[in-house]
Amino acid sequence: MVRNCPICNNDKVTFLFKQNFNNDTISLMESYYVVSCDRCNMIYAYDIPSQEEFNKYYKEMSKYEYHNNNGMISDGYKNHFKNIFKFIQPHITKESKILDIGCATGALLNEFKENGYKNVLGIEPSEQCTKVAMEQYGIEVSNNFNNMQEGVCDLINYFVFCIRTHY
Numbered sequence: 001m002v003r004n005c006p007i008c009n010n011d012k013v014t015f016l017f018k019q020n021f022n023n024d025t026i027s028l029m030e031s032y033y034v035v036s037c038d039r040c041n042m043i044y045a046y047d048i049p050s051q052e053e054f055n056k057y058y059k060e061m062s063k064y065e066y067h068n069n070n071g072m073i074s075d076g077y078k079n080h081f082k083n084i085f086k087f088i089q090p091h092i093t094k095e096s097k098i099l100d101i102g103c104a105t106g107a108l109l110n111e112f113k114e115n116g117y118k119n120v121l122g123i124e125p126s127e128q129c130t131k132v133a134m135e136q137y138g139i140e141v142s143n144n145f146n147n148m149q150e151g152v153c154d155l156i157n158y159f160v161f162c163i164r165t166h167y
């Protein structure tokens, strides 16, 4: 499904690159085009499934649910999250409020928690993932923005969310 710019609704875009998924863990799509809007320069995924398909995917078959590994992430992901933590750590304090939008099972947030950061919060559409986040890491994860308290965060991670979703 191709879509207009989510910011200004323009339909004229410039193609930047094709994002391929070269593994078999994502069954929702094999690839998508990343484009920039010719009017406002918003960069977004152009030909992605509908919101209804995303909702179904995250509800039933998100790769982040790790059915085959009892909810635990692979060593590769663990190292990836450790590197993200090391990159961010110099820029925050132990009191910083950290929000991860699209946090899956909360493994990145857990990296902060294990290092003494107590104010971690996630948002994730997959209900199964929110359960795993609480069971595995004791991390509070909300299913949507409506359940969240109003407040200020010091660090917000929403990189992949921003590209892929329709909001």
Ligand SMILES: [Zn+2]
Pocket (backbone or CB within 6 Å): 005, 006, 007, 008, 009, 010, 037, 038, 039, 040, 041, 042
């Ligand atoms: Zn635009």
